[in-house]
Amino acid sequence: AQTVTQSQPEMSVQEAETVTLSCTYDTSESDYYLFWYKQPPSRQMILVIRQEAYKQQNATENRFSVNFQKAAKSFSLKISDSQLGDAAMYFCAYRSEGTGNQFYFGTGTSLTVIP
Amino acid sequence: NAGVMQNPRHLVRRRGQEARLRCSPMKGHSHVYWYRQLPEEGLKFMVYLQKENIIDESGMPKERFSAEFPKEGPSILRIQQVVRGDSAAYFCASSPQRGRLNYGYTFGSGTRLTVV
Numbered sequence: 001a002q003t004v005t006q007s008q009p010e011m012s013v014q015e016a017e018t019v020t021l022s023c024t025y026d027t028s029e030s031d032y033y034l035f036w037y038k039q040p041p042s043r044q045m046i047l048v049i050r051q052e053a054y055k056q057q058n059a060t061e062n063r064f065s066v067n068f069q070k071a072a073k074s075f076s077l078k079i080s081d082s083q084l085g086d087a088a089m090y091f092c093a094y095r096s097e098g099t100g101n102q103f104y105f106g107t108g109t110s111l112t113v114i115p
Numbered sequence: 116n117a118g119v120m121q122n123p124r125h126l127v128r129r130r131g132q133e134a135r136l137r138c139s140p141m142k143g144h145s146h147v148y149w150y151r152q153l154p155e156e157g158l159k160f161m162v163y164l165q166k167e168n169i170i171d172e173s174g175m176p177k178e179r180f181s182a183e184f185p186k187e188g189p190s191i192l193r194i195q196q197v198v199r200g201d202s203a204a205y206f207c208a209s210s211p212q213r214g215r216l217n218y219g220y221t222f223g224s225g226t227r228l229t230v231v
Contacts, residue, residue, distance in 0.1 A: 004157070035219055037219075042224060043204060043224045043225045043227075044222065044223075044224045045158070045206065045208075045222035045225075047219035050219055091157050091158070093157075100163075100171060102160040102163075102171075102174070103150075103158070103160065103220075104160075105157030105158045105159070106157050107155065107156055107157050108156075108157055
């Protein structure tokens with residue numbers, strides 16, 4: 001079964017600095033998709049960024065980028081120039097043909113941004 | 116275009132009562148997914164429905180839980196005879212069709228169920 005692990009329950013970053021959130025996963029499949037979701041206090045789940053496993057190039061969305069290491073099964077999220085509005089829970093998620101329509105989520109990392 | 120609407124936002128039930136959670140998908144979306152988030156955990160899949168059909172309920176507890184998505188109206192997640200362990204946030208997501216695997220669903224803001 002696929003598992004997604006986020007080993008950092010809490011992280012903090014100074015405003016305008018850079019922070020990296022870690023995610024590892026376990027799978028026997030070669031084709032899959034990885035996602036980072038943000039959950040602010042409003043509870044709304046917001047898609048931040050996605051990565052297709054067959055793509056070697058790391059995905060980037062403005063200040064958000066990923067470091068995808070397929071062999072190591074690692075998918076970290078880098079937030080540059082951190083802003084107060086980035087404070088939230090961040091969830092890493094996995095999806096593949098093997099999981100059907102299901103997402104497998106990690107347990108989340110709570111990010112605090114210090115002014 | 117309103118997003119996925121869930122109501123109520125907060126629901127308190129006494130042990131043994133029934134909880135009914137509603138989800139209205141985005142306009143034009145005919146596929147609905149329910150996830151549960153227990154305290155300190157990530158979201159876990161419960162059930163996937165199309166209009167009038169349950170496609171995958173492999174994540175749904177076998178007893179007391181049921182879900183429907185009628186031809187008209189919202190999708191309903193129903194929990195009978197609630198227990199304290201049912202306390203969680205329940206999220207609904209929707210997609211226009213069987214989503215491509217790289218498709219990130221649109222989630223609602225969830226219903227927080229508290230069983231007292």
